[in-house]
Amino acid sequence: MRTVAVVGASLAGLSAARSLRKQGYDGRLVVIGDEPHRPYDRPPLSKEFLAGAIGEADLALERDDEDLRAEWVLGTRATGLDRAERAIRLADGRDIRADGVVIATGAAARTLPGTDGLAGVHVLRTLDDARALRDDLARGGRLVVIGGGFIGAEVASTAYALGLDVTVVEAAPTPLAGPLGETMGGIVSALHADHGVRLLCGVGVKGLSGEHRVDAVLLENGRGVPADTVVVGVGARPCVDWLRGSGIELDNGVKCGADGRTGVAGVIAVGDCANWYDPRAGAHRRVEHWTGAMERPDAAVAALLAHGATEPGVPRPPYFWSDQYGVKIQFAGHATGADSVTVEEGTTDDRCFLAVYRRAGRPVAVLGMNQPRLFTRWRKQLAAAP
Amino acid sequence: MMIPACRLADLPRGEAHRLDIDPPVSVFHTDDGELFAIDDTCTHQDASLADGWLEGCEVECPLHASKFDLRTGAVDAPPAKLPVRTHEVVVEDGMIHVRISTEAPNLPPCIAARLAGGPA
Numbered sequence: 103m104r105t106v107a108v109v110g111a112s113l114a115g116l117s118a119a120r121s122l123r124k125q126g127y128d129g130r131l132v133v134i135g136d137e138p139h140r141p142y143d144r145p146p147l148s149k150e151f152l153a154g155a156i157g158e159a160d161l162a163l164e165r166d167d168e169d170l171r172a173e174w175v176l177g178t179r180a181t182g183l184d185r186a187e188r189a190i191r192l193a194d195g196r197d198i199r200a201d202g203v204v205i206a207t208g209a210a211a212r213t214l215p216g217t218d219g220l221a222g223v224h225v226l227r228t229l230d231d232a233r234a235l236r237d238d239l240a241r242g243g244r245l246v247v248i249g250g251g252f253i254g255a256e257v258a259s260t261a262y263a264l265g266l267d268v269t270v271v272e273a274a275p276t277p278l279a280g281p282l283g284e285t286m287g288g289i290v291s292a293l294h295a296d297h298g299v300r301l302l303c304g305v306g307v308k309g310l311s312g313e314h315r316v317d318a319v320l321l322e323n324g325r326g327v328p329a330d331t332v333v334v335g336v337g338a339r340p341c342v343d344w345l346r347g348s349g350i351e352l353d354n355g356v357k358c359g360a361d362g363r364t365g366v367a368g369v370i371a372v373g374d375c376a377n378w379y380d381p382r383a384g385a386h387r388r389v390e391h392w393t394g395a396m397e398r399p400d401a402a403v404a405a406l407l408a409h410g411a412t413e414p415g416v417p418r419p420p421y422f423w424s425d426q427y428g429v430k431i432q433f434a435g436h437a438t439g440a441d442s443v444t445v446e447e448g449t450t451d452d453r454c455f456l457a458v459y460r461r462a463g464r465p466v467a468v469l470g471m472n473q474p475r476l477f478t479r480w481r482k483q484l485a486a487a488p
Numbered sequence: 489m490m491i492p493a494c495r496l497a498d499l500p501r502g503e504a505h506r507l508d509i510d511p512p513v514s515v516f517h518t519d520d521g522e523l524f525a526i527d528d529t530c531t532h533q534d535a536s537l538a539d540g541w542l543e544g545c546e547v548e549c550p551l552h553a554s555k556f557d558l559r560t561g562a563v564d565a566p567p568a569k570l571p572v573r574t575h576e577v578v579v580e581d582g583m584i585h586v587r588i589s590t591e592a593p594n595l596p597p598c599i600a601a602r603l604a605g606g607p608a
Contacts, residue, residue, distance in 0.1 A: 113566070120565075143567055156597055163566045393553050396565060423551060430551065474550035475539035482541055 103201045103368075103407070104129045107190050108172075109180045110206030111135025113143070114373025114395035116163055118204045119170050121403035126222045131172040132198055138177040139162060139229055145392055147232040148256035149425055153263060154236065161229065180207070183348040185366060202368050202406050204399075206358050209338035209374040210391060214248070214310065221315040223332045227255055228348030235333065239264055241317070243330030246270075246319045248307050250291055252278030258299050259426040269300040269327055271319060272308060281422075285439045286457060286469055289450045293427045293453065296453075302327070338390060340375040353377060355388045361414035362402025368409075370402040381416060383436065389423045410449075417465075418485045429453050431476060434481045435467030443469075447476055456480065493525075504538035504547075507586065511593050513575055514538040515584055517556055518545060524558035525575035525586045528545040530596045532568035570594035 142161040182191040211225035250272030278287035307320040340355035356371035377388040421434040440459035448455030459467035470477030512528040530549040541548040554568035563569040576587040
């Protein structure tokens with residue numbers, strides 16, 4: 103293999119580039135990114151960066167002394183993959199030929215239809231999104247967050263600390279019920295009320311009102327919630343449109359094996375856009391977690407370099423964290439399919455506890471609030487479980 | 489500066505003992521029976537490495553995914569970018585002592601600001 107192109111310059115792309123060099127790949131390495139920025143860390147965008155506690159330099163993912171001997175092609179988007187020519191087409195007209203391709207194009211924030219051009223309405227995914235939102239939050243006033251998932255909750259928490267009047271609107275009866283289950287979703291989202299942030303559940307959003315700038319969020323029950331700034335946090339969709347017609351199978355992202363390989367030789371997928379086969383679950387899963395974007399490229403790159411002649415190891419259970427209202431929330435495993443959840447340590451009332459999810463008596467997931475030490479022990483046990 | 493940490497008999501293999509000095513330092517007893525001392529605070533964010541995932545000669549921060557090499561202090565992956573200091577460990581009469589490094593520590597931005605007298 104003489105040229106490998108990594109399409110996507112965020113955590114998954116950078117991790118893949120690092121894996122390539124670590125695993126002895128010595129050829130030409132091209133990293134393509136649609137944003138103009140070098141790889142940066144996204145978790146702080148809804149927290150420390152949004153709050154102004156850290157700056158852009160602190161977000162850099164590369165170390166000062168690091169040299170991946172890569173060619174960085176930034177600020178231009180990949181528009182197609184030509185399988186016969188083994189070339190990546192770029193929006194600026196260039197073609198990059200490569201024997202190996204790493205698809206790491208991530209996911210894009212979902213928006214509300216019909217809200218383009220209305221000032222004060224934000225999504226939060228990129229550094230540029232975060233800069234714009236930070237500027238609007240600095241105006242103070244009323245913030246309405248649409249979506250009570252982790253991003254929405256973190257933004258609400260940060261804005262509350264900045265002194266804004268915050269309302270969170272969630273269409274589902276309980277926020278976070280998807281990742282955490284009903285019971286624990288309710289307990290974690292109770293953090294909002296602890297801090298005087300209004301949480302409106304079980305009501306959809308009909309639209310926004312405002313002339314040039316948003317002035318209210320209109321709910322499906324006919325109510326309007328006044329807003330100076332709105333954040334739409336309703337999930338993300340994988341950025342794979344550029345692969346249509348390339349022969350790469352697309353199904354909720356790039357469909358790939360347990361080792362990240364696609365059906366096309368020499369092409370692997372990593373990060374938020376990759377729908378990996380999970381041998382533990384016996385199903386494909388697309389997991390949008392920071393930890394997966396960092397850890398899984400190792401296996402995919404090994405498969406790419408060995409032309410598939412590797413045995414994929416069993417990945418660690420998915421892990422994610424969130425920081426809200428000063429509480430550290432950690433979760434590992436899969437809550438789906440659990441038939442019980444029990445608090446093993448501490449109490450839910452003081453937001454300091456550890457809960458274990460089980461299926462037929464076997465632990466399948468663990469949730470911690472402000473319990474990093476115990477959580478680590480349980481996470482280790484979960485990884486060791488067959 | 490030599491600081492007594494704890495009795496060797498009180499620190500089982502696979503465990504860590506934190507010294508509440510400023511900045512805190514932790515002694516790790518690996519599964520192979522080796523002893524190492526490093527700065528306890530992850531260089532990315534305020535987290536105690538003594539609470540982390542110890543495997544071989546590496547400890548993973550309990551919050552995020554950076555792993556530090558107990559022998560060198562080097563960090564393997566983001567979000568941390570800087571190494572932690574390592575300290576010499578001396579066992580005398582069954583007591584673990586740590587000789588604190590004279591290098592400047594690499595502390596996460598929030599802690600560094602506090603120690604410098606700035607806002608936390």
